[in-house]
Amino acid sequence: MEILRYAAFTDRPDGGNPAGIVLDAGRLTADRMQAIAADVGYAESAFITARSPGHATVRYFAPEAEIPFCGHATIATGVALAEREGPGRLVLSTPVGELELTTERIGDGLVASLVTVEPWAGEIDDAVRADLLRHLRLDEADLSTELPVMLAFAGNVHPIVPVRSSAVLHALDYDYGGLKTFMAEQGWGATIAVVHRLAPDVFEARNPFPPGGVREDPATGSAAAALGAYLRERGELTPPTVLTVHQGSDVGRPSVITVAIPGAGGLTVSGGAVRIDA
Numbered sequence: 001m002e003i004l005r006y007a008a009f010t011d012r013p014d015g016g017n018p019a020g021i022v023l024d025a026g027r028l029t030a031d032r033m034q035a036i037a038a039d040v041g042y043a044e045s046a047f048i049t050a051r052s053p054g055h056a057t058v059r060y061f062a063p064e065a066e067i068p069f070c071g072h073a074t075i076a077t078g079v080a081l082a083e084r085e086g087p088g089r090l091v092l093s094t095p096v097g098e099l100e101l102t103t104e105r106i107g108d109g110l111v112a113s114l115v116t117v118e119p120w121a122g123e124i125d126d127a128v129r130a131d132l133l134r135h136l137r138l139d140e141a142d143l144s145t146e147l148p149v150m151l152a153f154a155g156n157v158h159p160i161v162p163v164r165s166s167a168v169l170h171a172l173d174y175d176y177g178g179l180k181t182f183m184a185e186q187g188w189g190a191t192i193a194v195v196h197r198l199a200p201d202v203f204e205a206r207n208p209f210p211p212g213g214v215r216e217d218p219a220t221g222s223a224a225a226a227l228g229a230y231l232r233e234r235g236e237l238t239p240p241t242v243l244t245v246h247q248g249s250d251v252g253r254p255s256v257i258t259v260a261i262p263g264a265g266g267l268t269v270s271g272g273a274v275r276i277d278a
Contacts, residue, residue: 116154
């Protein structure tokens with residue numbers, strides 16, 4: 001069994017979000033996959049547990065828990081498979097449903113694109129919102145006056161917390177233990193997307209990830225897609241369009257995520273990936 005290590009949403013090994021990948025995990029138990037993910041230590045690792053022509057079954061594990069879906073590990077897996085078998089289309093069976101994953105060669109590199117499950121965006125309870133801000137150590141004055149705090153989903157549920165400035169975003173210093181307990185109580189198993197709008201279709205983001213045992217995720221494909229769903233639901237962007245999310249600079253691993261937003265249905269998250277230990 002080979003454990004691969006790739007960085008997604010970047011073109012360099014020390015950028016983006018690293019992911020562990022096991023392409024032949026069919027004989028591994030869930031406990032063994034969890035142990036491997038903990039040993040690898042990245043935000044997530046992807047395990048392909050079954051393969052057939054044009055199809056694969058995948059599970060995702062963070063260091064401390066299995067999660068339903070992971071964007072960056074899916075992108076990394078797509079590139080890893082394309083390097084070995086050539087670009088093409090693959091249908092992935094995941095805990096959140098079937099996803100379409102396509103890889104293509106662009107210039108000197110490979111780019112993977114995944115189409116999410118049907119997304120949604122909705123209101124957050126006022127009391128839950130207040131507790132969320134308290135654990136993030138954010139005040140009302142820190143928040144955007146144009147974009148509200150909401151919940152959004154494109155494979156995982158992500159609270160979307162828009163702040164008023166880059167300075168507020170980069171100064172984020174949240175209560176890790178308190179947020180971890182609070183998120184478990186809410187049933188939120190992925191990241192909190194704290195975002196700032198740089199331009200109508202360009203955002204910067206930070207993503208605390210206590211449920212996975214990771215303080216901050218350097219690049220979060222599912223959160224970027226959830227942000228796209230949130231913006232579409234609110235009429236903030238006119239589809240079809242492309243959203244760009246910059247993430248990871250605060251943890252020394254800059255990344256760029258692009259999300260194609262159609263008028264309806266799933267969103268397409270795209271990015272490159274490079275092998276870390278090549």
